[in-house]
Amino acid sequence: MESEGHETEPGTTRPGGRTARVRAAVLEAAGDVLAEHGFAHLDLADVARRAGVGKTTVYRRWGTATGLVTDLLLDMAQQSVPRTETGSLLGDLTANARLVQRTLADPRQGALFKAVIAAATCDPKAAEALHGFYAVRVKEWAPCVRQAAARGEVPEDTDPYEVIRAASAPLYYRLLTTDLPLDEAAADRAATATAAAARAGAFGRGA
Amino acid sequence: MESEGHETEPGTTRPGGRTARVRAAVLEAAGDVLAEHGFAHLDLADVARRAGVGKTTVYRRWGTATGLVTDLLLDMAQQSVPRTETGSLLGDLTANARLVQRTLADPRQGALFKAVIAAATCDPKAAEALHGFYAVRVKEWAPCVRQAAARGEVPEDTDPYEVIRAASAPLYYRLLTTDLPLDEAAADRAATATAAAARAGAFGRGA
Numbered sequence: 001m002e003s004e005g006h007e008t009e010p011g012t013t014r015p016g017g018r019t020a021r022v023r024a025a026v027l028e029a030a031g032d033v034l035a036e037h038g039f040a041h042l043d044l045a046d047v048a049r050r051a052g053v054g055k056t057t058v059y060r061r062w063g064t065a066t067g068l069v070t071d072l073l074l075d076m077a078q079q080s081v082p083r084t085e086t087g088s089l090l091g092d093l094t095a096n097a098r099l100v101q102r103t104l105a106d107p108r109q110g111a112l113f114k115a116v117i118a119a120a121t122c123d124p125k126a127a128e129a130l131h132g133f134y135a136v137r138v139k140e141w142a143p144c145v146r147q148a149a150a151r152g153e154v155p156e157d158t159d160p161y162e163v164i165r166a167a168s169a170p171l172y173y174r175l176l177t178t179d180l181p182l183d184e185a186a187a188d189r190a191a192t193a194t195a196a197a198a199r200a201g202a203f204g205r206g207a
Numbered sequence: 208m209e210s211e212g213h214e215t216e217p218g219t220t221r222p223g224g225r226t227a228r229v230r231a232a233v234l235e236a237a238g239d240v241l242a243e244h245g246f247a248h249l250d251l252a253d254v255a256r257r258a259g260v261g262k263t264t265v266y267r268r269w270g271t272a273t274g275l276v277t278d279l280l281l282d283m284a285q286q287s288v289p290r291t292e293t294g295s296l297l298g299d300l301t302a303n304a305r306l307v308q309r310t311l312a313d314p315r316q317g318a319l320f321k322a323v324i325a326a327a328t329c330d331p332k333a334a335e336a337l338h339g340f341y342a343v344r345v346k347e348w349a350p351c352v353r354q355a356a357a358r359g360e361v362p363e364d365t366d367p368y369e370v371i372r373a374a375s376a377p378l379y380y381r382l383l384t385t386d387l388p389l390d391e392a393a394a395d396r397a398a399t400a401t402a403a404a405a406r407a408g409a410f411g412r413g414a
Contacts, residue, residue: 037329038329039329040329115329117324117384118324118328118329121245121324122245122325127386130384165377165381165384168380169379169381170373172376172379172384173372173379174372174376176324176327176379177324177341177372177379179334179338189369189409193400193401194400196407196408196409197399197400197401197403197404200406202396202399202400202403203396203400
């Protein structure tokens with residue numbers, strides 16, 4: 001508390017700036033702990049120590065491990081990259097699938113995603129935050145399916161959300177249920193299969 | 208230990224029969240605890256109490272929570288139902304996807320699968336057992352793709368394992384990353400999309 005008192009004295013630093021810096025440090029530390037040890041070992045005192053932030057600040061602002069995961073997922077959704085536009089559904093879905101594949105194949109990010117998925121299986125608030133994260137990502141990419149429909153690549157009644165989810169699903173399934181490599185071939189196969197199925201009308205709302 | 212000593216006296220009961228009954232009771236209790244509370248709360252003494260089995264027996268035979276999850280997944284693989292043969296790839300994949308969907312939509316089974324997936328994210332031995340379970344299921348269903356290739360429904364070089372995994376992936380992705388209903392429409396969409404993609408050659412080994 002003392003150090004915080006010092007730093008928020010007029011003229012020392014902007015409170016908003018400090019708040020943002022503390023949040024960034026705490027969420028990065030929380031991500032590290034999740035990636036290294038999983039949700040069951042996400043200890044607020046440990047996170048505070050790693051972030052170089054007062055324990056009281058972390059307890060007061062985030063409260064619980066669930067509070068940390070929820071804010072981390074909110075931050076991940078806000079930081080996540082905009083979609084790529086390539087001019088074809090296959091190109092767009094390949095860009096999407098490769099982005100997911102590179103993220104999940106990265107040791108820290110892959111472990112982090114496994115940890116937040118595990119957290120969501122046993123904590124309703126973490127589940128809500130996780131669903132929110134994926135809803136943002138699916139909404140970001142959905143327009144590529146609407147554009148494909150406008151170009152006549154897929155039927156008009158194609159459900160954009162189902163198409164986007166279909167391109168990611170095999171990569172997550174591979175990550176969670178197999179020890180097979182999460183390579184670019186897996187991403188390209190997911191994109192090719194989804195584009196072919198969409199062209200064949202498999203994601204029609206009436207299908 | 209005393210009660211076990213009594214029951215394994217000659218003529219009281221067949222040791223194999225008792226061993227099998229104890230295992231069935233313990234694994235059912237372990238599944239209940241996993242479904243209700245998750246892997247982090249899988250306590251061997253609690254499982255023993257619920258199963259009506261001596262604590263020492265459970266500790267000696269399974270050792271740890273990981274040991275219980277590993278044996279449960281082995282049992283689930285052994286108990287799992289044989290594939291359905293309908294005469295068409297779409298029919299077979301629909302039967303497969305509906306089986307997965309009914310399993311995951313069942314409150315106890317859905318929670319149990321979430322718990323073992325979560326366990327696998329933080330425990331290498333549980334992960335190995337989970338991968339083994341899915342390898343058995345994929346191998347069980349793979350012949351339906353080879354039969355489809357023999358009938359000329361899909362290209363000769365279609366990878367049966369990738370096709371079977373593709374039919375399940377959207378259902379697991381939906382279970383873990385959304386709060387959308389895991390209904391029969393989701394199963395049928397997964398099967399239709401996978402069959403269409405397979406027919407289009409998206410799962411060719413050279414693809």
